[in-house]
Amino acid sequence: MPTAALPSTPQATPATRERGDACPGALRLHTADDGALARIRLPGGVLTLGQAEALGRAARRLGDGDLHLTSRGNVQLRGLAAGCGGELAEALDAAGLLPSREHERVRNVVASPLSGLDGAGLQDVRPWLAALDAALCASDAARGLSGRFLFALDDGRGDVAGLGADVTVRAVGDDAAWLTPGSVRVAAADAPLAAVAAAETFLEAAQSHGVRTWRVSDLPMPAGELDSLIRDRLTAAGIAHEGGPEPVGSADGPPPGAVGAALSVHVPLGRLTARQWEELTLVAGVELRLTPWRGVVVPHEGTTARSAEALARLGAAGLVTDPASPWLRVGACIGRPGCGKAHADVRADAARTLEATGRPALPLYWSGCERRCGHPSGAHIDVLATPDGGYRLSAAAPAGSGRTVSAADPSRIPAALAAITS
Structure with a gap:
């Protein structure tokens, strides 16, 4: 569900945290109403075929x-059943999905999923991805990052640069990259180490201010001050850097269908059944690339006929292959029965109202409670379940109208949506 980035502000809003980061991981499981939950970090969303098969076996x-x-x-x-943590960790480790147990929750990296496959980027970010992951796992300081801290590696097209990451590296041509925060150009070869240096500087800045923070936006200091500290650290590390015009422009995530030397599918509400996962692995030749828009890109070289045949196979399994599908504009948290805090089965309600809501101007995000887990950062319609069994709709920033409309039950959602967007 592509969304625009929120506008930046010259002064970060302080947000001190009274407790430690409880973000789940592969080794730290979270207890939900439907059992334990494990979150496996996959830098850049990349899975080898063997790793994908191992994950499928673990899920089953x-x-x-x-x-x-x-x-x-x-x-x-x-x-997940209680007490399965050790068996899960062993399976993930054997598949190469736990290169460092001390860093497993901080390997949060998104990357342009079509990089190197469609000729649209300025640089293939895959070498950056491998180097950044290795540098993160080699950094003792990086273990102090929260499970919410995010890196983005953008090949220049502007897709993941708009996702509000804490540290973004964006290709700018001339074998260079733009680093944010830091607001400088660095050589492409230095980009991964520069990204880790920026993250380590964030940790030091938080410590010097005596605050516990999870994200760069939490720091109680002007963005320009953090930029200056990062530039000083780059200089000390011998990483050459210079100012220049900040890159502009953005792009959406990959549309469903055949794109360059790849196939792209969208996963309704981000939930892949065992059959769908198996079909993806059968179509994939080498790897899968999971996207931040809850889709999957499969590198695929072949004739037009072969691509059409593979897409038809994936579509028959229930994956979205049509770029006009309304599913591309709908997202939701887990809702009931998986989450005890949710007031409704938001996924079932979203599916029931899909045809009636059509393709609204802004994406819809359904949340079961006020926490709004997984909501997008850009402009969208917030569809919030209320304790009385109804919903409250509002247009979220940055283009919100300030209006809020209530729907007594899910059947009233289309009318409420029309009112909020009129």
Whole structure:
């Protein structure tokens, strides 16, 4: 569900945290109403075919059988039985999905999923991805990052640069990259180390201010001050850098269909059944790339006829292959029965009203409670379940009208949507 980025502000809004980060991981499971939950970090959303098969086996053997995609291109396994943590960790480790147990929750990296496949980017970010992951796992300081801290590697097209990451590296041509925060150009070869240096500087800045923070936006200091500290650290590390015009422009995530040397599908509400996962692995030749828009890109070289045949196979399994599908504009949290805090089965309600709501001007995001887990950062319609069994709709920033409309039950959602967008 592509969304625009929120506008930046010259002064970060302080947000000190009274407790530690409880974000789940592969080794730290979260207890939900449908069982334990594990979140497996997949830098850039990249899975080898063997790793994908291992995840599918783990989901079937230990969980509810499905694979749940997150807005960061990671995978969650749900419905895990109590006491299976050791067996899960062993399976993930054997598949190469736990290169560092001390860093497993901080390997949050999104990357342009079509990079190197469609000729649209300025640089293939895959070498950056491998180097950044290795540098993160080699950094003792990086272990202090929260499970919510996010890196973005953009190949220049502007897709993941608009996702509000804490540290963004964007290709700008001339074998260079733009680093944010820091607001400088660095050589492309230095980009991964520069990104880790920026994250380490954030940690030091938080410590010097005596605050516990999870994201760069939490820091109680002007953005320009953090930029200056990062430039000083780059200089000390011998990483050459210079100012220049900040890159502009943005792009959406990959549309469903055949795109360059790849096939792209959207996963309704981010939930992949065992059959759908198996079909993806059968179509994939080498790897899968999970996207931050709850989709999957499959590198695929072949004739037009072969691509059409593969897409038809994936569509028959229930994956979205039509770029006009209304599913591309709908997202939701897990809702009932998986979450005890949810006031409604928001996923079932979203599916029931899909045809009536059509393709609204802004994406819809359904939330079961006020926490709004997984909601997008850009402009969207907030569809919030209320304790009385109804919903409250409002237009979220940055283009919100300030209007709020209530719907007594899910059948009234289309009328409420028309009112909020009129």
